Amino acid sequence: MPIRSPRGRAAAYRAVWTWPLRTPLRLGATVVVVLALAVLVSLATGGLRAPAQTSAADRPGATTTTGARAPASPTPTALPPVAALTPTTLPLSAAPAEALQVAQNWATAWATHPEGMTNQQWVDALIPWTTPEYVGTLTGVDPANIPATTVTGPARALQVSPASVTTEVPTDGVTLQVTVVDTEAGWRVAGYDRA
Template sequence: MPIRTNRGRAAVYRTLWGWPLRSPTHLVIAIIGFGVLVIALGVIVPRVLDNKPASQSGATAVSSSTQPNQVGVLPSSGQSNLPTKLPSPVNSASAAPPQSDAQLVAELWAETWIKPPPNNDVNKWLEELKPYTTDEFLAHMATIDPQNVPDKITEKVKAVKSTTSSIDFEVGTDVGKVRITLIKVQPDGKWRVNSYTKAD
């Protein structure tokens, strides 16, 4: 029979809320029941919520595979002509015999590089290196102490690696071999020293 009066509803609520307080046994049963309910909800609710996004992400993956140009989506096999990785810059320039003007620039730079400036004047030293050096590398050379540069050349400058846009030369010094890298500067196409390192 349905409860139709407020007094009847209040009596039912009083009975439900009062039941755990009737005895210690009822209280323990109520606490255990409440704990089981909380744990069940803690396990079931995340599983239900995880199933919905999984089905939605599956639908997204299916729809995104039809658009292979989207970021983060791998193209399906056989449909894309794009390379899997970029070719290395070394392979992009074709090998070429070293040019005589590059050899001359490397020799002049090496001779000027080891020549100590008077009173270790870095500005004078950089001014002498400027015709043979790129502007970017000249700025780096300004941080070098000329006293740390070798004193003399022991072997002639020789080309060890050559492409159409860069050439590596090695020169022997009193402190070991040094590798000098020249690049062809655009738009005039002149060869300039872009870096040097200790050779292996």
């Protein structure tokens, strides 16, 4: 006879899930049965996997021919050690004058933000000296928050490598560290920080 009332259905469900909790013996038996089912399910799913492919060279008594390419190994192999990467640095006197000039021009445009200047106008002034990738980062800067109004000295190199130069440009508010990189379009600013 079907259970027709919600109270009767709830009582039937409660009787099913509380059965293992009535005695310690029932609880122990339930735990053993659940663990056994979990082990059986894991063994069954492990048994359904395809067997690992073995190459001809792995089989006993098999020979391989030279010139034939062995199949790719399904297991990862250890990579050879990689030498530590050390950037190539050049003497500070090797800094290209064009890179220093780009840093100087960029810092001047960065510090120039008269009252009422919008972010887009400020970014547009920086675009000629900035990499396209870095322009997107500058669109989030509010020119009113820039603590400088003018550049107070020339850009000088801090670190020089074949394709980039880190420069220092003093302003009346902060000293900027401007990174200039060599691109297809020439030297462009790829980042800056406050020193």
